[in-house]
Amino acid sequence: xxAPVTPSFPHxxxxxxxxxxxxxxxxxxxxxxxxxxxSRQVEKKRNVxxxxxxxxxxxxxxxxxxxxxxxxxxxxxxxxxxxxxxSSSVKKGETLIxxxxxxxxxxxxxxxxxxxxxxxxxxxxxxxxxxVVNAGDGAHEHPTQALLDALTxxxxxxxxxxxxxxxxxxxxxxxxxxxxIILLQALGARVRVIGPSTLLPTGIERFGxxxxxxxxxxxxxxxxxxxxxxxxxxxxxxxVPSVKEYFRYFGLDGDKLRLAKPDALVMHPGPMxxxxxxxxxxxxxxxxxxxxxxxxGVAVRMAVLEALATHLPNA
Amino acid sequence: MSLRPLLxxxxxxxxxxxxxxxxxxxxxxxxxxxxxxxxxVPAAPDGAxxxxxxxxxxxxxxxxxxxxxxxxxAEHRETLASASAAAAAGGVTTLVCMPDTNPVIDGPAIVxxxxxxxxxxxxxxxxxxxxxxxxxxGAEMTEFGLLREAGAVAFTDGLKxxxxxQVMRRALTYxxxxxxLLMQHAEEPDLVGDGVMNEGEMAxxxxxxxxxxxxxxxxxxRDIRLVRLTGGRYHAAMISCADSVEIVRRAKAxxxxxxxxxxxxxxxxxxxxxxxYRTFCRLSxxxxxxTDRLAVVAALAEGLIDVVVSDHNPQDVETKRLPFAEAADGxxxxxxxxxxxxxxxxxxxxxxxxxxxxxxxRPAEILGREAGRLAVGAPADLIVIxxxxxxxxxxxxxxxxxxxxPFDEARLQGAAVLTLVGGKxxxxxxxxSEAA
Numbered sequence: 001x002x003a004p005v006t007p008s009f010p011h012x013x014x015x016x017x018x019x020x021x022x023x024x025x026x027x028x029x030x031x032x033x034x035x036x037x038x039s040r041q042v043e044k045k046r047n048v049x050x051x052x053x054x055x056x057x058x059x060x061x062x063x064x065x066x067x068x069x070x071x072x073x074x075x076x077x078x079x080x081x082x083x084x085x086x087s088s089s090v091k092k093g094e095t096l097i098x099x100x101x102x103x104x105x106x107x108x109x110x111x112x113x114x115x116x117x118x119x120x121x122x123x124x125x126x127x128x129x130x131x132v133v134n135a136g137d138g139a140h141e142h143p144t145q146a147l148l149d150a151l152t153x154x155x156x157x158x159x160x161x162x163x164x165x166x167x168x169x170x171x172x173x174x175x176x177x178x179x180x181i182i183l184l185q186a187l188g189a190r191v192r193v194i195g196p197s198t199l200l201p202t203g204i205e206r207f208g209x210x211x212x213x214x215x216x217x218x219x220x221x222x223x224x225x226x227x228x229x230x231x232x233x234x235x236x237x238x239x240v241p242s243v244k245e246y247f248r249y250f251g252l253d254g255d256k257l258r259l260a261k262p263d264a265l266v267m268h269p270g271p272m273x274x275x276x277x278x279x280x281x282x283x284x285x286x287x288x289x290x291x292x293x294x295x296x297g298v299a300v301r302m303a304v305l306e307a308l309a310t311h312l313p314n315a
Numbered sequence: 316m317s318l319r320p321l322l323x324x325x326x327x328x329x330x331x332x333x334x335x336x337x338x339x340x341x342x343x344x345x346x347x348x349x350x351x352x353x354x355x356v357p358a359a360p361d362g363a364x365x366x367x368x369x370x371x372x373x374x375x376x377x378x379x380x381x382x383x384x385x386x387x388x389a390e391h392r393e394t395l396a397s398a399s400a401a402a403a404a405g406g407v408t409t410l411v412c413m414p415d416t417n418p419v420i421d422g423p424a425i426v427x428x429x430x431x432x433x434x435x436x437x438x439x440x441x442x443x444x445x446x447x448x449x450x451x452x453g454a455e456m457t458e459f460g461l462l463r464e465a466g467a468v469a470f471t472d473g474l475k476x477x478x479x480x481q482v483m484r485r486a487l488t489y490x491x492x493x494x495x496l497l498m499q500h501a502e503e504p505d506l507v508g509d510g511v512m513n514e515g516e517m518a519x520x521x522x523x524x525x526x527x528x529x530x531x532x533x534x535x536x537r538d539i540r541l542v543r544l545t546g547g548r549y550h551a552a553m554i555s556c557a558d559s560v561e562i563v564r565r566a567k568a569x570x571x572x573x574x575x576x577x578x579x580x581x582x583x584x585x586x587x588x589x590x591x592y593r594t595f596c597r598l599s600x601x602x603x604x605x606t607d608r609l610a611v612v613a614a615l616a617e618g619l620i621d622v623v624v625s626d627h628n629p630q631d632v633e634t635k636r637l638p639f640a641e642a643a644d645g646x647x648x649x650x651x652x653x654x655x656x657x658x659x660x661x662x663x664x665x666x667x668x669x670x671x672x673x674x675x676x677r678p679a680e681i682l683g684r685e686a687g688r689l690a691v692g693a694p695a696d697l698i699v700i701x702x703x704x705x706x707x708x709x710x711x712x713x714x715x716x717x718x719x720x721p722f723d724e725a726r727l728q729g730a731a732v733l734t735l736v737g738g739k740x741x742x743x744x745x746x747x748s749e750a751a
Contacts, residue, residue: 018520097636117638118522119592138640140522178522202525203516 009307013125013132016141017182025150025186031303032151032296038075039298048306049078052109056082057099058135059115064270064294065135065145069112072301076309078110096120100127109312110305113137118175131308139173145269146179148300150187152293153224156265161188166218166260167209168194169228169250169277170239172201176269177228181207194218195228195250198239215250222260227252227268227278235276243276253279257287265289320344320363321738326373326699328353331672332688341373343695346737351689368699371732374671375687376408376439376696378678380498380576381552381624382649383473384410384441385716386432387425388417393629393716395429398649399437401714403742405650406731407625408696409440409678409686414451415473421446421457423465430466438741439734440696442468442682447486447497451475456486459493468682471498471552474599474628474644476534478504483538487547496681498550499538501559502600506530511640513586513601521592523640526601528556535559539566542573550681551575553626555600557610564619574681577611578626579648579655580721584608588721594635594642595721598626616665621677623670625652629717647720650713655722657702657729667702695738702729 009024017025038044054073056066066082073080085099096115103111110131113121118138125132136142154160165184171177171193184191185208192210193200205211212218219225230246240246247253252266266278266288274280283290321343328339328351340357342350350357359365379402385392395412402410412429414420420429426443433441445467449455459470470490476499477483483499490497507530512518514525535551539562542549554563554575566573580598585605589596596602614620628645635642648655656674659665679687686696705728710718734742 095633095636096638115638117640119640120638122591123638138522138638139524175522178520201519202514202527203519206516207519 009310012308012311014143014304014308015121015125015132015134017143017146017179017186018141020186022186025147025183028147028300028303028307029151029154031306032147032299033155035299035302036296038302039295044075045077046075047077048309049073049076049109052078052309052312053107054078054080054110054112054305055103055108056080056112056135057085057103057114058083059085059120060136062114062136065114068294068297069133069135069301071298072305073110075298076302076305078305096124097127100124104128104130110308131312133304133308136175138175139178140175141179142175143179144297144300144304145176146183147304148293148296149180149226149267149269150183151296151300152267152289153265155296156289157223160184163189163223164192164221165189165224165226166192166194166222167226167228168215168218168252170199170230170234171195171204171228172199173231173234174228180226181209192218192222196240199234215256216259219256219259222264225252225257225260225264225266227266229269229271230273230277247276251275251277251279252282254282257282267293269293318345320349320360322357322359322363322365323368323373323697323699324356324365325370326368327370328689329372329374329668329671330689331374331668332676332690334668336668341689341697343735343738346695346739348689348691348693348695350691366733368733372667372700372702374698374700375675375689376698376734376736377406377653377674378409378682378684378687379407379625379627379649379652380411380622380678380682382410382412382627383415383629383645384412385629386416387428391716392631394436395433395441396436397714397716398627399433399439399441401647401650402439403734403736404714404731406653406698406700406734407439407649408698408734408736409442409684410649411442411444411468411682413471413473414444414446419446419451420444420467421449421451423458423461426462426465426467439736444469444471444498446470447472447477448482453477453479453482456482456489459489459495463493463495469496469498469550472500474500476500476502476504480537480541484541484545487541487545487549490547491545494548496548496550498552499534501531501534501538501551501554503530503534506533511597511601512589513603515586515604517586517589521589528558528603528607531556531600532558532562535562539571539573542566542571543569546572548572553578553581553600553624554620555581555603555611556607560610560614560619567619574621576622576624577615577620579623579652580626580646581608582612582615582623583655583658584721589639592639594637594639595646595719595723597639597642597644598646598721599644612659612664615673616669618669621673621681623652623656623673625649629715630719631717635719645719647713647715647717650715651708651720651722651727653700654708654727654730658727660702661728695735697735698731699733700729701732704728704730706730
C-alpha cells in the first residue's frame, strides 16, 4: 500500500467503533481509500503482513465477511487460515476460552473473530497475545461493516457531515445498526432509526437518534437509506406477524423510496431477503450501492489489518 | 459444645429485635444466652472462658434465607460443609438452603438427608426449604405437612417461579391450612425470554437482551391477588425494582400476609457493574438501574423490605468463563453478605441496628425461629463485628468451593471477627483478604 499520510492508530485490537475518535476513524477511511486503488490494480499484493499469520475464527457462518477478510489478508501478504468452528467444538465441550488458548499457542499475529454472543470478542481479546478484530459479536458491534458503509457513503456523497441517514428494520438484533449509529454520528451525520417497535431496542432514543415507527415519515428527506436484514425466525409471529405485512409497512420499495431525497442512496449489509426488507428492483436499481459496499468491504479490512500491523511485535 | 460458661465482655451490644444498642456483655451457658449485662461489667462465673470483644459490636448471628448449596448432586460447586464454612466466616449462623438439588428436596427423605448431612458436616444451622411442586416442575404440589414435619422450614421452587396460576392458588390455599410459608422467585419466565441483564439503555448498548422490570412486577401482582384470594403466607424472595416496592407497600397496607426480601447484590450494585461483560454480575433478578437500587435501599431503610439475603449461588468456573449471554446466573454471596451490606451503613443509607434487623430478627420471625435477638434463653448464635476493618476481597481466601463473587477485588469495610453457633466458636479472625 502506498504510504498515506494518516494519523497513527493507537489501538491494539479493533473490538468496536465505540472508543474510536473521529481522527482515528477518518484515518482508517483514508487508508481504505488507498486500498481501493490497490484492489483495482492488476498486481494486488502488498507486503505489509508478509510472514504474518491471520486466523479467521468464525463461530457463525458468514461466507461474505469471512472471504472479505481472507482476501484483505492475502492482498497484504499474510498467511490466512479460516476456521469455522460453528457448533462442533462447542458440542465437544470446548469453551471459547479453551479455543482462544489453543489458537494462541499457534502464535498467530491477528485473529478475526465472529461470534454469536455479544462481548465474546472482548473476552477472547483478553485471553490472547495477538491483535483481535471483531467481525461481529452478537447484537453488539460489527465495526468493519460500519467502516465500509461510511467509506461507501463518503466516496459517493463527498463526505458524511450533515447527511440524514435512515437505518431501517430489525435494529434490535443488529450489530450493524449499533456500529453505524456510533460511527455515523461521530462523523457528523444525523441518524434516524425506523422499524416496528418490537424490533427497536429499549432506550434507543438515548443513542441520540430520531426514532420512527412509520417508514414513510422516517424516510422523508433522507440522504441515505440503510436497510437491515430480517432474520427468518423473526418473521412469523414472534416479532412481526408475517413477511407480507412486514414488506408492506417496512420493506423498501419504489413508493417509499420516493419519499427520501431524489438523490438518496440505498444500502444493505447483505445477504438480502428480496421481497422482505427490500424490493428486487430497488436492490438492483440505480440508487443502490449494495455491490459497491462489497468492494469497499475488502478495502476497509485491508486498512484495518494494516493499521493493526503497526502494533504487532517486531513490526 | 463446651460445657464451660462463656463470657463475651467489653462489647457494644446491638439487639435489633428491640432496637437497643450500648456497651455490655453476654454470658453463654449450654449453648444459650444465659445473661445480658447492658452497661455493667459482670463478674465472670467460676471457670468461665472470657472473650474480650475489644469494643466491637456483638449482635445476633445473620440468618440467610436464600442460599443454594450443591449437596446433594452438585458437590463440585458447594457442599453443606463448604457452604457452612463460608457462612461462619461471613457471620451467618443460620442458612436456609434451597431445594434446587439433585434430587430435588421434594420429599421427607431428602429433607432428612440434608438435615443429617448438615448435622454431621456443617458448622452452622442449616434449614432446608422444600419445593412447592414436585421436581420443581410447577405442576403438582408437594406434601407440605409431611415435609414440614420432616424439618422443612419453608417452601419454594428456588430459582423457578410457580408460573401456573391455578397451582399457585392451590398451593397458597393449602399452605394456609398448615400455616407454612411460600417463598416465590417472582419472575415471569416468558417476559425474561432470552434476557440476561436489566432491560434498558445499557443492555441496548452492550447488544444484550434485556429483562424488563415487568417480568418481576407482573408475577408479583398476580401472586398478591392470589394471596388476597387465599390468605396463604407469601414471601417474595427478592424484589429488585421501584415498582415492586410499591406493590409490596400496597399489599402490606391492605394487611395481607406478605413479606419480601432483597438480595444484597441489588442493594449495593447496579447494572453498570457489569462493565465489559463481567459474568460474575450476571444474576437473577438482574442488577437494575441505579434508580431502582436507590428505591430498594430506601424501602429497606423504611422497613418495608423485611429481609436481606445473600442469594448465594455458587457456579463452577465452566459456567462463568463464557460470553456473558451464555454464562449461568448466580454468584457467591454468603461470605460477603455482611461486608457488602455494611456499605449501606458506611454511606449513611441505613443505621446498623436497622440493617441487622433485616439480617437477623426479621428472618427469624418470618421463619418462626427463636434466634435473631439478644434475649435470655435464645440460642447463642452470635457474631462479633468489626464494622471498620478495610480489605480488598481476594477470592483465593473464600471458603466456598466456587469463586464467582461479584465483589472479587472490591474494597469492603467491616467483617465478622467471631462467629458462635449454639455457643460454640465456629469462626475466629478475619481472613477474607489481606488488609488494604
